[in-house]
Amino acid sequence: MLASNQVDFAAMSMQFCLKSVRVFLAALLRWMCALVSGAPAGRTGPPETRAEGQQTTPSSVNYHFTRQCNYKCGFCFHTAKTSFVLPTEEAKRGLRLLKEAGMEKVNFSGGEPFLHERGRFLGELVRFCKQELRLPSVSVVSNGSLIRESWFQRYGDYLDILAVSCDSFNEDTNKVIGRGEGRKSHLDKLHLVRNWCRDYKVAFKINSVINTYNVDEDMAEQITDLNPVRWKVFQCLLIEGENAGENSLREAEKFVISDRQFQDFLDRHQSVKCLVPESNQKMRDSYLILDEYMRFLDCRGGRKDPSKSILDVGVEEAIKFSGFDEKMFLVRGGKYVWSKADMKLDW
Secondary structure, three states: OHHHHHHHHHHHHHHHHHHHHHHHHHHHHHHHHHHHHOOOOOOOOOOOOOOOOOOOOOOEEEEEOOOOOOOOOOOOOOOOOOOOOOOHHHHHHHHHHHHHOOOOEEEEEOOOOOOHHHHHHHHHHHHHHHHHOOOOEEEEEEOOOOOOHHHHHHHHHHOOEEEEEOOOOOHHHHHHHOOOOOOOOHHHHHHHHHHHHHHOOOEEEEEEEEOOOOOOOOOHHHHHHHOOOEEEEEEOOOOEOOOEOOOOOOOHHHHOOOHHHHHHHHHHOOOOOOEEEEOHHHHOOOOOEEOOOOEEEEOOOOEOEEEEEHHHHOHHHHHHHOOOOHHHHHHOOOOOOOOHHHHOOOO
16 A cells, blocks of 8 residues: 555656646746747737736726827827727717726827817717716827817816827927927917916826937926926837838837937936836836727737727727736826826916
8 A cells, every 4th residue: 555655646746747847848938939039028929818817907098089180290109090080979888888897097199189070079078987987087188289268168177187298398399390280389389278277277287209309308497387297208119000110101210219318318307396207118018098999909019909899899808908017007107196186286
């Protein structure tokens, strides 16, 4: 009996050792493949789904409901490849699905979100999200050029944050970048919108993309005067099929700066307390992005790989293919006080 038990134990030990060796060899092979391809370990081949049973909560979602824009920024990474916009009721259905899946904040973007139906479509979605879905935070990113005071009068109560994109405080630099339209002053409109945000109690934010044309600029004084609740500073990012590659509508290579240049810009503005830096590394997988068809976009491969639409397969299934890194989302400061009711701002 003792000999039999010893044989069984030896056999079990051998099986365990062989299994351990197989696991080790498989891990080693994945590491070697990643090393050869230049991709991070665990990200070789097609975008992978999340592990079974591991569910992502879409607490903050960026909905790019239109790709159309009246500006032609040379580095734009969500270009006018289609003119499609969902019908209002379908968009609301998708937003309700997201709320039921745990969405707390929605950010409407584009393209230029105030372009479609002169802002009425955007306004109705903003009102729906705040009034009916009761989301803690509703925000919008805009170039600011098409915003009218009448929009604030009608929808301002339902909007928590308005971010206006401004890459330079030199009007000529903005025009070279493509952030402009005719003889209109982008900077004059920026200040006007900032005043409207104060008058109608909407938190004001500024987004800037740092590139070869503005990387040496010192914006500290102007940003301090405008006093936004946040100043998002992005490093110019290349996305294949959008602003780089054969099928792209932009050629953004000439706008790209190095990590060192980006860090120098941040160091120059370290006195600006509201500055929130976002390098390429942080941007690629820390955003939940929905396109005009309500498909999540996975940007980890340097391009935008779409999931199926949440309108067809639901949020839980579609989000598996989003490429979203929840830890990086938290690291970059994606979770903050985003409801204007909690900001205690001095209007």
